[in-house]
Amino acid sequence: MRFRLLATAAVFAAAAFSPAAMAQGHPEAEAQALDLLKRGIAFRTVAGPGNQTPAYAAYLKQVLVAGGFAEGDVEIVPMDDTAYLVARYRGTGTAKGGAKPLLISGHMDVVEAKPADWTRDPFTAVVENGYVYGRGATDMKYDLSTMVATLIDLKRTGFKPGRDIVLLLSGDEETMMRTGAAQAERFADAELLLNIDGGGGRLDEAGKPVLYGIDGAEKTYADYELTVTNPGGHSSAPRKDNAIYTLAHALAKIEAHVFPGQVNEITRASWTAAAARAEPARAAMIRRFLADQTDAEALAALRAEPGLVGQTGTTCVATMISGGHATNALPQRATANVNCRIFPGTPVEDVRKTLEQAAGEPAVQVRTLDSGSIASPASPLRPDVMKAVTDAVHARFPGVTVVPAMTSGASDSMWFRAKGVPSYAVSPKFMKDSDDFSHGLNERTPVSEIAPSITYYRSLLTALAR
Numbered sequence: 001m002r003f004r005l006l007a008t009a010a011v012f013a014a015a016a017f018s019p020a021a022m023a024q025g026h027p028e029a030e031a032q033a034l035d036l037l038k039r040g041i042a043f044r045t046v047a048g049p050g051n052q053t054p055a056y057a058a059y060l061k062q063v064l065v066a067g068g069f070a071e072g073d074v075e076i077v078p079m080d081d082t083a084y085l086v087a088r089y090r091g092t093g094t095a096k097g098g099a100k101p102l103l104i105s106g107h108m109d110v111v112e113a114k115p116a117d118w119t120r121d122p123f124t125a126v127v128e129n130g131y132v133y134g135r136g137a138t139d140m141k142y143d144l145s146t147m148v149a150t151l152i153d154l155k156r157t158g159f160k161p162g163r164d165i166v167l168l169l170s171g172d173e174e175t176m177m178r179t180g181a182a183q184a185e186r187f188a189d190a191e192l193l194l195n196i197d198g199g200g201g202r203l204d205e206a207g208k209p210v211l212y213g214i215d216g217a218e219k220t221y222a223d224y225e226l227t228v229t230n231p232g233g234h235s236s237a238p239r240k241d242n243a244i245y246t247l248a249h250a251l252a253k254i255e256a257h258v259f260p261g262q263v264n265e266i267t268r269a270s271w272t273a274a275a276a277r278a279e280p281a282r283a284a285m286i287r288r289f290l291a292d293q294t295d296a297e298a299l300a301a302l303r304a305e306p307g308l309v310g311q312t313g314t315t316c317v318a319t320m321i322s323g324g325h326a327t328n329a330l331p332q333r334a335t336a337n338v339n340c341r342i343f344p345g346t347p348v349e350d351v352r353k354t355l356e357q358a359a360g361e362p363a364v365q366v367r368t369l370d371s372g373s374i375a376s377p378a379s380p381l382r383p384d385v386m387k388a389v390t391d392a393v394h395a396r397f398p399g400v401t402v403v404p405a406m407t408s409g410a411s412d413s414m415w416f417r418a419k420g421v422p423s424y425a426v427s428p429k430f431m432k433d434s435d436d437f438s439h440g441l442n443e444r445t446p447v448s449e450i451a452p453s454i455t456y457y458r459s460l461l462t463a464l465a466r
Helices: 002-016 019-023 027-041 053-066 141-156 178-186 243-256 265-277 280-291 296-303 348-359 383-394 413-418 447-464
Strands: 074-079 082-089 102-107 126-128 131-133 165-170 192-195 200-203 209-218 220-229 315-323 333-342 365-368 402-407 423-425 430-432 444-446
Touching: 027 053, 027 131, 027 141, 027 447, 053 074, 053 082, 053 141, 074 178, 082 141, 082 178, 102 141, 102 178, 102 413, 102 447, 141 165, 141 447, 165 178, 178 413, 192 413, 192 447, 209 265, 209 383, 209 413, 220 243, 220 348, 243 315, 243 333, 243 348, 265 280, 265 402, 280 296, 333 348, 348 365, 383 402, 383 447, 413 423, 430 447, 444 447
Parallel strands: 102 165, 102 192, 192 423, 200 430, 209 402
Antiparallel strands: 074 082, 082 165, 126 131, 131 444, 200 209, 209 423, 220 333, 220 365, 315 333
8 A cells, every 4th residue: 555655646746747737727826826915915014113024924934834834844033123934845855966955035025115105005915907016016025925825836736855945035135134144144054045036037018028037146235435524614715625526536536447347157148148139239349348358448338338337347336425514614524425236256345445546535535334235156057057947937938048147236145155055046027127116116017927937936946856
């Protein structure tokens, strides 16, 4: 009897996770994902007074336990006014190449949304004209809900991963990112991390797929404060050493400074793919830049385009300025903030020194502000990850280009990369540019994305957790 039960289970598992089965719908999981999303939007998971992230975590734990997770395998860890969640899907320990856990990263918190500014209440989910509206409908309670529904669906259909799958949901990714840092410290021995808060596909305005991007690197976020102090005096007796003028001259020099062009394995792959699709003049500049990052003409041409400049290397730009204390007095103090997005592998302190040198004014003091971000290396283009993602994408859109990418934003992936855990952003969503309102008013996601997202996640997890 024992042998026959095992044989039957093996046949069932093979059928349940074959490509043909993957292509079929999963109506129970799809319905649950939509319900989770609608309920999740109702939790006001915003930093500050009334933060409901801990309550949202408690709700998710209840759902996961009801869906087959052991009570002791779902943990909520409070941190200040928020919390993070850990849910462990137990594996058999027979994974290829070892049994280190596969991490799935996301976050429960959202950016603030003021109801008075929205057409609909941002914390009441509304399904209208084929879209789910609400704060987090895209970033990122959508991905969270579809992933939770997928994990429960895998439990329901008997999937036994070779390694543990550990769902990590942070609670302050949009603000201080302390929970993500704590999770990385705790799970630094993992095999790899799949971040569902990033990556994804792009549709043109006719709804046809353009490409899919898998983020394997991210730039380091850093703010630098430039300060000039001065004894000041009466405005009727101006002097040459004016704090505002000195700061203005320094900012002009920083504006003129040319940071070097840089590439890594991730950006080389994405530039190569971009050149294949670009019109001839742009393609020629891309190929020149790839061949020689010191090619000033190619670098200037690519940096002239807002959509490309961030991929060429470190960028810095003045974002805030303040100075003076009275309209009839010489300024005693002038400050400016310079925001930098630093290419992976470049130390934050090196950029500070570069700004100091570029300013060329001994009176200008440059200090690094605490931004909650850290430098992290680019992740290698792992063949197993690239194949699993490509297979999952092509099951929906055969032949669409899958492009490695570097993001200029910050995510919880940086904490794991800094600990040596390769991390990849792999959201299944395909969206039109005109539908993307992340962090903005009237955030929305097409309901039609839910079904293919469940199929995609099942394909990805069963491929990488075996």
